[in-house]
Amino acid sequence: MTRIPHETSGEPNPLRALGLDTLRRRTSMKWRTYPEDVLPLWVAEMDVPLAEPVVRAVTDALALGDTGYPAGTAYAEALADFAGKRWGWAGLAVERTAIVPDVMLGAVEMIKLVTGPGDAVVVNTPVYPPFFEFVTHMDRQVAQAPLGPDLRIDPGTLEESFRRAVADGRRAAFLLCSPHNPTGTVHTAEELSTVARLAERYGVRVVADEIHAPLVLDGADFVPYLSVPGGESGLSLMSASKAWNLAGLKAALAIAGPAAGADLARLPEEVSHGPSHLGVIAHSAALRDGNAWLDALLAGLDDNRSLLSDLLAEYLPGIVHRPGEATYLAWLDCRALGLGDDPAQVFLHRGRVALNSGLPFGTGGAGHVRLNLATAPEVLTEAVRRMAAVLE
Structure with a gap:
């Protein structure tokens, strides 16, 4: 596959567009779970305005009364089209x-298709907590299979987990997080082929x-799992939700490999x-027309990663x-x-900064926190200063 490099979009950094006064008017989980004196850098919501093509598509649909069922x-x-241009992958049929x-409810449905009650679902820990919650809720x-010390997939550990999962003749699935949440690891083509x-x-789906x-x-190069040799029997879930901040507009896609x-x-x-019809409209618009906005966001996130390290x-x-x-x-x-x-x-409690506890992420989570970088540099700076004050 030939990856298309990110472009300089010319759009302003969306992470610098909104102040705290504006953000605190939001009524979503990020801004209503904690008191106003807490800086919320936890749940995966971004402090950004929506990409203009998304706003336009949803506004046009509302003006038309196009609020029925998706089709x-x-x-x-x-x-x-996005996958072909962004990742050089032409295999999304x-x-x-x-x-x-x-995505999470879609993953549940995919797991139900390839396993039965009581079967094992392998996960690489530390990992997104709903992997545990949804899997156990459907009686799996x-x-x-913990990540290695380098926070990458450990083939030996994974193989042993696969062997144990199917040892009694039962079916098993591997719920792969790619890219990995919470570590931000991008799995390589070689790792995914392994x-x-x-x-x-081992007959694991x-x-x-x-x-x-x-x-x-x-x-870094994102490699779709379905594109690697042997990935033909895989199932994937994708969405514009995280990249364009559309969690409240529900819609995702399940994608099957050729086999x-x-x-x-x-x-x-x-x-x-x-799925929401408005969600489908919003996600489609983001993927089709929101690339310049995405590139500006990625540049801003890169700046924030460097800022956090400093x-x-x-x-x-x-x-x-x-x-x-x-x-x-x-x-x-x-x-x-x-x-x-x-x-x-x-x-x-001491610093008034809300982060995600590492404990629900499974093995490897104790003593860790997950911090959401998708905020203004000034907010990120204040949050780290508050965290440091806890130790004084």
Whole structure:
């Protein structure tokens, strides 16, 4: 595949567009969970205005009264075009896609297609907490395959997890997070090919959560799992939700590899009733016309990653931080600070900064926090200063 480099968009940095007074008027989870004196750098919402093409598409739909049920393949066509231009991937077949309510609910439906109650679902920890919650809720067993010390997939650990998952003759799935949340790791083509070989060897079906795929820094290459040798039997979930801040406009796409089309065809028809028609319109517009805005965001996030590294070196040198190549999330190892297994609680109560506790992320999460970088540089600076004041 030939990746198209990010372009200099000429658009202003959306992370610098909104002040705290404006943001605190929002009524979403990020801004209503904690009191106003708390800086919220936790849940995956960005402090940005929406891309103008998205606003225009949704506004036009509302003006027309186009608020019915979703139909057609415009979303899948927009994603296929985006994938071809952005990742050099021409293998996203529109006929092997299905609209689902969101990525996590879509992952649940894919896992149901390839496993049964009581079967194991392997995950690489530390990982996005809903992986545990949704898997156990549908009566599957979570099998942890921890990342290595370098925060990358450990093939030996993964193979052992696969072997145990199928040892009693049961089916198993691997819920792959790519790029990885919370570490920001971008899996290489070689790593994903190894995953595919192991999955084929042990008969494990791969379901890839690729929601953060558009949020990869220039210089790193996102590789769709379905594009690697052996990935033909995989299932993927993608969405414009994270990259364009559209979590409240529900819509995602399930994508089947060439050898998994029959599995996707068994998806219950009622699943397609969950996505929002306005969500489909918004996500399609983002993928089709929101690339300049995305490039400006990526440049701003890159600046914020560098800023965070500088701030930590100055104020909190005891924190270990490996800047990720993707997402707008930072995984911070706070164990040297002596704040216990859940430093997020200390930073919240003493510093008035809301971060995600590392504990719900599974093995490797104790003593860690996840910080949301998608905010104004001034807010990020104030947050780190408050965190440092906890240690004084």
